[in-house]
Amino acid sequence: MPGAYDPRLTVIIPTWNRARLLDRCLTSLAKQRVRCPVLVVDNGSTDSTREMLETRFPGVEVLALEENQGFARAVNRGILHCSSDFTALLNNDTEVDPGWTEAGLAAFDGHPSYWFLASRMVDFRRRDRIDSAGDGYDRTGMPFKRGRGDPCDLHGQSRPVLGASAGAAFYRRELFDRIGLFDETYYMYLEDVDLSLRAQLTGHPCLYVPDAVVYHIEAASDSSRDELVADLLAPEKGEPGIDPLAKKNAGVGPGEPASAPPPLPVCYSPARVYWITRNRWQLMVTYQLGRNLFQLAYGWARSTAFHAVKAGYLGWFLRGLAAGMARTPQALAKRLRVRRDRVLTGRDICRLMNGS
DSSP: OOOEEOTTEEEEEEESSOHHHHHHHHHHHTTOSEEOOEEEEEOSOOSSHHHHHHHHOTTSEEEEOSSOOOHHHHHHHHHHHOOOSEEEEEOTTEEEOTTHHHHHHHHHHHOTTOOEEEEEEEESSOTTBEEESSEEEOTTSOEEETTTTSBGGGGOSOEEESBOOTTEEEEEHHHHHHHOSOOGGGOSSSHHHHHHHHHHHTTOOEEEEEEEEEEEOTTTTSGGGHHHHHHHTOTTOOSTTOOHHHHHHHTOOTTSOOOOOOOOOOOOOHHHHHHHHHHHHHHHHHHOOGGGHHHHHHHHHHHHHHIIIIIOOHHHHHHHHHHHHHTHHHHHHHHHHHHHHOOOOHHHHHHHHHOO
């Protein structure tokens, strides 16, 4: 039975290829207890995305871009296209709980002092484990996912957080009118952390909403995860949270129970390492406090050693670092603009960066 309809919220899904993931995401959205308009921003897909949308979801509005313009520009185009009071951003590598939109709207109605909301993002294949309970950013200059790998019941209470992952977040439309859209110079990765910091410094706090549940496959859009995505979406994948590969490796039949699989390894690829490193430098120059200089030096030294010894991709890390340094003048100019508009004190900012 279709749920209630609330046009105050528009869900925007940026996508680039990954038609099967998008199909699964839209199918879960169709089961919401509170339905709302859905806008897919197609970032120049070359696979079967357009055909799938036309045949499977003819009621979904599509904003088609001619080429891949990056995550930030795609969602900005979607936000400008909508006129609803609230906007939700959702990645195509997610599956939403039936109460997701309902929880977001209820939180806005019940907490008028909060300007954006973080969902409880749960590991797609280990559904008792947190993927993200909001975003954090520490004094070493490292963005991080709150609660990653923790049991879900440890994050069952609503609370203020620094930011929301744009993979599953709700925003008041007026927030963008006040502080601007996502910074398109970030292209992809950490643009949501930038927006969260900009919002917080100008007095627009974020609330973590544990009832807004979303199941997420981290970095599923990265081409290095093609095989993983195919395995997770295989028809023989049975009950949620059970990985067919884990069953196969354990000698368990498709219809038999299996223990929860290990967490997915963190995704490292040339593009991911490059853009995250580049954008981390921009974040640091724009938002960090001078009193954190030693912690920042330690953070960059640790990252360099990590990519050299463990993760690999040291060359891409150094390329990203050089690209970030090249953008230092622009980041400093933005720092002055943010400083002019900020309402938080240095102590407030330290408290934000100390949050977990």
